[in-house]
Amino acid sequence: MTAPLHEARPGGPGSRVPDTQQGMRRRNLARVMHTVSAEGPLSRAAVASRIGLTRAAVSTLVDELIRSGLLEELGPERPGRVGRPGSALAVSGRGPAGIGAEIGVDHLAVCAVDLRGEIRARAVRHGTNRGRPPQPVLGELTALVRQVVAAADGEGLWPAGLAVAVPGLVASDARTVVRAPNLDWHDVDLGPLLPSELPSTVDNEANFGSLAELWLGDDTPRDFLHVSAEIGIGGAVVVDGRLLRGTRGFAGELGHVPVRPEGPRCACGGRGCLEQYAGEEAVLRAAGLSPGEHRVELLAERAAQGDQDVRHALRGAGTALGIALTGAVNLLDPGAVVLGGALAGLAPWLLPSLERELARRTAGRACAVTVSRLGSEGPLLGAAHSVVRAVLDDPAGVAGQR
Amino acid sequence: MTAPLHEARPGGPGSRVPDTQQGMRRRNLARVMHTVSAEGPLSRAAVASRIGLTRAAVSTLVDELIRSGLLEELGPERPGRVGRPGSALAVSGRGPAGIGAEIGVDHLAVCAVDLRGEIRARAVRHGTNRGRPPQPVLGELTALVRQVVAAADGEGLWPAGLAVAVPGLVASDARTVVRAPNLDWHDVDLGPLLPSELPSTVDNEANFGSLAELWLGDDTPRDFLHVSAEIGIGGAVVVDGRLLRGTRGFAGELGHVPVRPEGPRCACGGRGCLEQYAGEEAVLRAAGLSPGEHRVELLAERAAQGDQDVRHALRGAGTALGIALTGAVNLLDPGAVVLGGALAGLAPWLLPSLERELARRTAGRACAVTVSRLGSEGPLLGAAHSVVRAVLDDPAGVAGQR
DNA sequence: ACTATTTCGTCATGGCGCTTAACAAATTAG
DNA sequence: CTAATTTGTTAAGCGCCATGACGAAATAGT
Secondary structure, X not given: OOOOHHHOOOOOOOOOOOOOHHHHHHHHHHHHHHHHHHOOOEOHHHHHHHHOOOHHHHHHHXXXXXXXXXXXXXXXXXXXXXXXXXXXXXXXXXXXXXXXXXXOOOEEEEEEEEOOOOEEEEEEEEOOOOOOOHHHHHHHHHHHHHHHHHHHHHOOOEEEEEEEXXXXXXXXXXXXXXXXXXXXXXXXXXXXXXXXXXXXXXEEHHHHHHHHHHHHOXXXXXXXXXXXXXXXXXXXXXXXXXXXXXXXXXXXXXXXXXXXXXXXXOOOOOEOEOHHHHOHHHHHHHOOOOOOOOOHHHHHHHHHHOOHHHHHXXXXXXXXXXXXXXXXXXXXXXXXXXXXXHHHHHHHHHHHHHHHHHHHHOOXXXXXXXXXXXXXXXXXXXXXXXXXXXXXXXXXXHHOOO | OOOOHHHOOOOOOOOOOXXXXXXXXXXXXXXXXXXXXXXXXXXXXXXXHHHOOOHHHHHHHHHHHHHOOOEXXXXXXXXXXXXXXXXXEEEXXXXXXXXXXXXXXXXXXXXXXXXXXXXEEEEEEEOOOOOOOHHXXXXXHHHHHXXXXXXXXXXXXXXXXXXXEEOOXXXXXXXXXXXXXXXXXXXXXXXXXXOOOOOEEEEEHHHHHHHHHHHHOOOOOOOEEEXXXXXXXXXXXXXXXXXXXXXXXXXXXXXOOEOOOOOOEOXXXXXXXXXXXXXXXHHHXXXXXXXXXXOHHHHHHHHXXXXXXXXXXXXXXXXXXXXXXXXXXXXXXXXXXXXXXXHHHHHHHHHHHHHHHHHHHXXXXXXXXXXXXXXXXXXXXXXXXXXXXXXXXXXXXXXXXX
8 A cells, every 4th residue: 555556657768667578468458458448348359459469469368357357258249340240348347346435524435336437336424524533434434335345246346445535635655644624633544444455545535536537527638627625725737647746745736826915814824825715714704604604515505596795705716716727727738627526516606707817817828617527426436446447557466366 | 750759658558559579678778778877887787686677688688789889888897896797888978969959049059969968069159040030040050950960970979869949839749839939930840941861859948948957957856847037937847757748838837827916917918927027028127127128147247246226126026936936836746946047047136035935835835946057058958868868768769770 | 725605697498478370250242 | 152351269480588507707715
């Protein structure tokens, strides 16, 4: 459990990893899995032509993947064209599964996703975790995980790994929660509290949310900026299909980008940070609601009912977001900006002012702003899929587990 | 000439590139070159233990590299330890060379760098290029290139490629200058104007400058933000040792990050952009100098002489840079911010206010600010080295050229 | 001085993984 | 019903690295 499961690095020309024939085999197994996974049922010949290997080579690769339970033979393809019909191959629906878990402020959720990307089992427990110590929370989570694993087992699936999304900053060891303000956790090592029978990783929920967007979003480009608002305003930068983490894992912090340099003081020491204008507390206050008792969910409700104070507050937040995103778009030139998490639900009232501000300030270099369709499901799905991706990226590594 | 020479991508698990034994061989040749290049003279056994291959395998790889003229055998190592001494291997000083060229506003420069990273030949021509059409400028540049190539040939070097640094935005085909305001060039395809006998690439000078910092800087981390001020304020983002280009190649634009959202109007359509406070024109004006006749170089001179108006103007620019960089540092969490190009010379007067502003606003997440020692040499060196890196990254591809 | 030990570079052998070429099987086209 | 086309498998071959053994060249110990 040293790094997030889905971030196995191939190792470039400067790397120390030797290149042997075993490595070549592993990478070609991964190529076959990726191809079949991405392009639906495919014959051996079709796979071969797509990845550039010969039919003979693909045959032996496929044999190995079928023996490992990662691929399935669906039977002969319906003959439409001339020539002998191929035998359709598909990713197995009865092999390894990725277990995703989410520790939310108000709930715990676990799900199992098979290699085809389908959710095959899930479990939720409602109830606040704010201020509760880690031990009982993780105890309950582990119970839910075992429940989901048992359900998945009933469908012929076995767990390849567990990924846990947490509303806070996670160290690069992928197990220590540095701080999670909404849970009031600080420097907690979750390693010993997680089910020991599964290889596990922990990561920030915004990170998993952005990966979900990358893997499951419609038409999401390989370079984009994901903006969500769970704790503070979390951004995530995805470059070339990889999540940018930064040297200390802090990358993607959008909440403390200066919007008005002489604005009100912020707890971070700066002035006029984005959070002062578009953070949960600030928006609630601007809408005339008391931050203590109300939550973000209420805003969408009120705005939909036509509450002018709320709408005004959201317009202001959109403008502030537009200013902060102008800087980010200038710096990164992303293919898109995606609003996710709680912001997705508020998009109808945020977008107009946000887009106006952004378009005005980035004339000619503008960038599409889209809304995630995953919404609050993002982190959980991203976690589960991170395990699935790890299997697709290195089928050989996982086949040995069983 | 489709992409910058140094950006050949290996192709991850999802890629279409098949993994064959030839590819494996190529990558292992690259590993040997990189290792010898980075860690000085090394015996075959030392290389083997470093890259994880056996001595026998490394022997055949080294044989091939010596036959191609990329490696040299220096003779027996001085025996210090027990056992038979190895035979020292070094990167050849008489093989391929990288030719770098720079089209500056006031000069043209060309140099040849060998695989060891040493400059072996150079040529400069002074005189302004502002407003001159591309054809005569490139004609002169080509003449300089041929002159440098001839000089390199006299030392037993042959040109492996040419990389040209341009003060403007270059399209992703690495040959078309989209716009270079200081030269008044727009949508010029330099391809036909470059020496046809060499594989050539064109790129922005700020990009090459940041790569020079990555490859030649002391202790430059693999993730950093490079800030220079040649045309406008060019930033460059380097992530994991790779230059971030963005979907349209615009990435790294720092000049139009909003600093004061209600500030003065900017030509870009926005308001209060960084360029309004820290751009060449703005700083000259704030210092009481007329932008038309004076240049950045003058500022360092005056500031050193104690000119209070100039120092005040630079302090202001530093503060604005600090605000803009706060956003960037929050978003990217880089290992360092490096001031390069013209900013390096102004650093003594920019740094105090810049660092104060940055430290105050990023308490706890602060980031070191350093000054490039390459200064104005960066772009030229980066260009030449980009060719050298391409050779190190794929020795087999280059050996065939000769 | 002489031997044992260590390390280096090379060679022969073998295993592994892909390619090539040939073939039987299953379909369409004429 | 035959020819053509495409699929999947098989056997032979080649490239590349690993293994193990060897001579060469140094140090360490007696």
